[in-house]
Structures are given as C-alpha cells and as structure tokens.
Amino acid sequence: FFPIRNAELHVVNTSVLLNATVTIVYPFLSSETKQNAMTQNTSRVCKSGPLTTLDIIAEIHFHGSNWSLLHKYIGPEILPKEYGGHLSDLDYSRLNDYLYNNEQTLTDGAGSINQPKV
Numbered sequence: 001f002f003p004i005r006n007a008e009l010h011v012v013n014t015s016v017l018l019n020a021t022v023t024i025v026y027p028f029l030s031s032e033t034k035q036n037a038m039t040q041n042t043s044r045v046c047k048s049g050p051l052t053t054l055d056i057i058a059e060i061h062f063h064g065s066n067w068s069l070l071h072k073y074i075g076p077e078i079l080p081k082e083y084g085g086h087l088s089d090l091d092y093s094r095l096n097d098y099l100y101n102n103e104q105t106l107t108d109g110a111g112s113i114n115q116p117k118v
Contacts (some may be wrong), residue, residue, distance in 0.1 A: 009060045010070060012083060019064055 026034075063070045067084025079085025099106070 007059075008073065010073060011060065011062045012065065012070060014062055014064050019062065022062055 061073065067076075070079075071084065076085040078087065080087045080090045082089050
C-alpha cells in the first residue's frame with residue numbers, strides 16, 4: 001500500500017486549435033517535461049525518495065469528442081447523454097447552485113492538498 005493520490009483529468013470537447021497545438025508541441029517536449037506532466041508532487045519530485053501522503057499521480061487525457069475513447073476510462077452508465085452516456089443531461093444551473101450553497105459542507109474535513117486528512 002502506497003499513500004498516494006491518483007488523479008485523472010479528462011478533457012473533452014476541445015477545440016481544433018487545442019488538439020493541433022497538443023499534437024504539434026508534445027513530440028518536442030523533453031522526456032522530463034513529459035514525465036512531470038504525468039506526475040505531480042506537492043512536496044518534492046517523486047524520483048527523490050519514497051512517496052508520501054502528499055504525492056499525487058496525475059494523468060491528463062484529451063478526448064475531444066471521441067466518446068468511445070472516454071468510455072475506456074469512464075463508463076457510459078455514469079455519464080450524461082451529452083458525453084455519450086446513459087444519464088440525463090446535466091443541469092448546470094442547478095449544479096452551480098448546489099456547489100455554491102453547500103461550499104462549507106463540501107469542504108469541511110477535506111483539508112487542503114498541503115494538509116492531508118489523518
């Protein structure tokens with residue numbers, strides 16, 4: 001058991017310009033930069049020693065509007081129709097109201113990235 005946090009960011013509905021930029025720029029990045037894009041550490045570089053509770057393994061995936069590729073990571077049974085899923089479309093106004101009205105409840109006890117829960 002390693003005390004790490006695994007985070008994946010799935011970027012969808014990207015513009016043609018962003019897709020082209022990522023495609024063109026990525027091959028020119030150094031291997032260290034590519035590795036740092038995949039691994040973030042809030043306290044030190046992971047290569048310098050054993051992982052701590054502050055270590056985060058992060059991956060960024062660009063899907064554009066390729067829902068079948070997105071579904072390899074996130075099942076359509078938990079996604080709204082607008083992302084190729086089976087659930088009803090998101091009501092962004094209602095979601096925004098919920099998050100805004102429950103900010104304190106949602107953040108209580110969660111700590112921050114620099115103060116992990118014990």
